Amino acid sequence: MLRGTVELLILTTLRGGPRHGFGIARWLEQTSDDELQLEEGSLYPALHRMERRGWLESEWGISDNNRKVKLYRLTSRGRARLQSETEGWAAFAAAIGKVLRAAEAV
Amino acid sequence: MLRGTVELLILTTLRGGPRHGFGIARWLEQTSDDELQLEEGSLYPALHRMERRGWLESEWGISDNNRKVKLYRLTSRGRARLQSETEGWAAFAAAIGKVLRAAEAV
């Protein structure tokens, strides 16, 4: 997992509604066809700092399978952050693409 | 600059032939339309560890404008590494793309 992308991925996952930590990791795995594996040692610290920064809010709840879970939801600041991170990613990926294509041409 | 991409960018830059540190940074800036700025505090340590790992070889020389420069060149291991990093990047960017599109659909 490239450093700096975990938060983008979490924000993106929460776009579709509240989810708990494990659920976020599983959704990412499935959606990316097992390409993106979010380790717990990255996931939980990331959730905590994002909540500290006001991008997320959490609340204890019960999951479908009757487990105690901590549900995370995007705040408005989180939604704004999602947008800027998405744009940042697009710009960065485009820049890398430019460089890779330029080097191919050589 | 996303962590983990500096080495890919350096390897890519050197694909077109030997270059010195400053030259690498300038080529990246120009080619990416100033989107990718490689700071000196990242550049030189990266060059050193890549040489230590056998991906690069260096040699002192004189530049066009008559400056003493350290020219870096890809080794065969470096070329192999460039290929695997390029593939890794493509796979990763594709995975992120999948996730972003999936979340948009929600």
Place this chain on the structure above:
DNA sequence: CGCAACATCTCCGGATTCAAGGTATAGGGC
């Protein structure tokens, strides 16, 4: 000469990722 631009280098703080280990609970099989 003085100064800007070029060129290399190192130190250090801050951030972050992952492996590893810990805790707890639900549900199935025996």
Place this chain on the structure above:
DNA sequence: GCCCTATACCTTGAATCCGGAGATGTTGCG
């Protein structure tokens, strides 16, 4: 009831690495 697995949350510590800042030296120009 008891064990085991899967689910779910968390923390710690090591390793990595990026970027800001500062140091050094050189070339060429006004």
